[in-house]
Amino acid sequence: MIPAQFEYAAPSSLEEALSLLCKNKDDAKLLAGGHSLLPMMKLRLAQPGLLIDLGKVTGLSYVREKDGGLAIGAMTTYQTLEHDPLVASYFPVLAEAAGVVGDVQVRNRGTIGGASAHADPAADLPAVLIALEASFTATNGRRERSVPADRFFKDAFLTPLSETEILTEITVPALSKGSGAVYHKLPNLASRFAVVGVAAVVTLDGQGLCERVRIGVTGAGPNATRAKTAERYLEGKEPTEKNLAAAAQRATKGIELQADYHGSEEYREAMTRVFTQRALAEAVSRAG
Ligand SMILES: Cc1cc2nc3c(=O)[nH]c(=O)nc-3n(C[C@H](O)[C@H](O)[C@H](O)COP(=O)(O)OP(=O)(O)OC[C@H]3O[C@@H](n4cnc5c(N)ncnc54)[C@H](O)[C@@H]3O)c2cc1C
Structure with a gap:
């Protein structure tokens, strides 16, 4: 060791x-x-x-308002996300998710940029950042570029970052009025990594129908990903228990389910559906 x-x-x-x-x-x-x-x-x-070591680089750790949402420096720790008043007021789901990562030591040192660049298939924040439609800004010193979250987590431990780029900022756009967001995970009881984790953002329209649905899933497959089939199923529909359950049944569509000693493919599929239904129901209740 x-x-x-x-x-x-x-x-x-x-x-x-x-x-x-x-x-x-x-x-x-x-x-x-x-x-x-x-x-x-x-x-x-x-x-x-x-x-x-990026620890002494100035200007990489911050939380600021930007275009109605937030800009978060890559070196911002989980601990800051959990307790920052701007995060709590704009995106409580991000604070809640940061608060269930690992243990206090991990949260004191681990950063949003490190967790994103590492792209661990069982990491929590990627699912939340996908559901919140965040984007990732990186620079190589000559060119700065921004990549949306649903194209950032490409595969297990794989992102579009090149070997000469540094991730500098994560931008989270404002949520529309009538939105509710939540993250639920089934944790590995030793490490707290997600065996399965689901983030849901639901926006209700004036009639109470699901206008926009975003679902980020982690732990189930090789990379955190959007559950697009489930999102599409629910959009335009009433958030009844039956519809939420039917959407949740579609949550694993397109995910290459993984098996390891924490759970088989079948177990991950079942848990993804269960946690999607719970997340959708709570997101709807928060939106209301
Ligand atoms: C005991 C334990 C329990 C844990 N439990 C959980 C859990 O429950 N949920 C969870 O999500 N995670 C968990 N983790 C992982 C933890 O969240 C890590 O901190 C995180 O994955 C990496 O962030 P870091 O800042 O420590 O990055 P580092 O470990 O320093 O770096 C990770 C990778 O990212 C690269 N990198 C870092 N910053 C940048 C940047 N700005 N630009 C480009 N590349 C960069 C590094 O080169 C490296 O390849 C756990 C870890 C431990 C040790």
Whole structure:
């Protein structure tokens, strides 16, 4: 459980971090909270020759209002998300989800940027960021680009970030009036990672019909993803128990269900449906 030898750099600016990353791109790894990378290094699943610590880079940890929603710096910790008054007022679902990640130590160190860039198939925030239709801003120093959440989590541990890009900001757009959002997970009792986790955002129209539905699922497949078939089924319909159940039955459509010692494919399928129905029902009740 001892990592291979590595060099360590602690740049103080984004420019310096990008320059180090560019010069050492085949051999460097960015370090945020270290709660995924350091265990991987200890298991020698990752053996970077250079660790570029983002901890001292100024201007990467913040929560600000932006275009009616929020802009969140990549180095913002779960602990901040859980307790920040802006997050609590704009997106309580994000604060709630951050509060059920791991334990206090993980939440004190782990960051929204690290969790997103790592793209663990069982991570919590990706499902929530997908349902909230967040976008991810990255830069390589010459070009900045933004990727929507439903195209960011491409596969297990795979995002569109290149080896010379740093994720700098996550933007969460304003929710329409009449929206309710919630995240429910079945946690692994040891680590608290999601065996299955479902985030739902439901917007009701003036007649009480489901105008817009967004569902993010984590844990069930190789990557967090939108449950588009379930969303489409419910949009335009009344949020009756029958309709919510029928939508939830469609939640695993298109997901390549995974099996491991925490659960079989069948178990994950059943749990995804159960947690989708619960999440939809609570999102509807919050929207009302
Ligand atoms: C005991 C334990 C329990 C946990 N339980 C849960 C849980 O219940 N739910 C959950 O979701 N997660 C859980 N985690 C994982 C935790 O959330 C990690 O903190 C998170 O996945 C990674 O964030 P980090 O800031 O620690 O990133 P790091 O570990 O520092 O980095 C992770 C990866 O992202 C890259 N990276 C980091 N920042 C950037 C950036 N700005 N731009 C580009 N690349 C970047 C790194 O190079 C690395 O490859 C748990 C971890 C542990 C150790």
